[in-house]
Amino acid sequence: MQLFFRQVGTGQPLVILHGLFGSCDNWLTISKVIAEQGFSVYAVDQRNHGRSPHAPSHTYPELATDLHDFLQQNNIENPILVGHSMGGKTVMQYAMLYPDTFSKLVVVDIAPKSYPVHHAEILKGLSAVPLTEIQNRNEAEAILSQYEPSPSVRQFLLKNLYRNEEGVFAWRINLPVIKQYIELIGADLENTQTIRTPTLFIRGAESRYIKDADFWTIQTLFPNVTLDTIENAGHWVQAEQPEAFVKSLMNFAK
Structure with a gap:
């Protein structure tokens, strides 16, 4: 790799x-x-x-x-x-x-x-963002704020948000695999x-x-x-x- x-x-x-x-x-x-x-x-x-x-x-x-x-x-x-x-x-x-x-x-x-696993709400929040529907980062933050109360943590997480070659928002992190392996990460x-x-x-x-x-x-x-x-x-x-x-x-x- x-x-x-x-x-x-x-x-x-x-x-x-x-x-x-x-x-x-x-x-x-x-x-x-x-x-x-x-x-x-x-x-x-x-x-x-x-x-x-x-x-x-x-x-x-x-x-x-x-x-x-x-x-x-x-x-x-x-x-x-x-x-x-x-x-x-x-x-x-x-x-x-x-x-x-x-x-x-x-x-x-x-x-x-x-x-112990302690990022469950963050993972729920990231998964809740409808990447193909949102128009800007503010919309993503509004959704994420329902799961993560800290503005600084939200900003840190949203640094992973970007537009791919098709112009659609995507996560740089491999969210499905991180969710699958979150217990092993801890x-x-x-x-x-x-x-x-x-x-x-x-x-x-x-x-x-x-x-x-x-x-x-x-x-x-x-x-x-x-x-x-x-x-x-x-x-x-x-x-x-x-x-x-x-x-x-x-x-x-x-």
């Missing part, structure tokens, strides 16, 4: 993987800031997201293999791997399937554990093993994704770990506190 990506800067390779419903475009501003610090930044669309190919399945071993293939296809050696949420699980799964092929690991606001990692490569976990102080009780599991699987908590940030740490996020990342990466 040929994953879509955007690259900026020169220097130590640093690869960023977005979370569920996201894309590499969510990371453009952060990528440019990181690149200015002497890094070659690759922001990648994972399968069934953004401009990357749609596939009939969506499991973490597959996402990890996609990442491995991407690194080989683009001759990227010994990169720093950064993943947010679903992307964080992808880089953790990659580390366990392909150890010793990366220099450092950064996991953003996700723990190596299973999570599932625990497979083939877990201890990873001794330097690892940074960044969490938002107001997020519930990484709890204090999770740190024992994190330390067991990643004994060479640092945990950094960003104040006044929820799950989307990099968007809510970008300066603090970049500072944490650069302190670890350099």
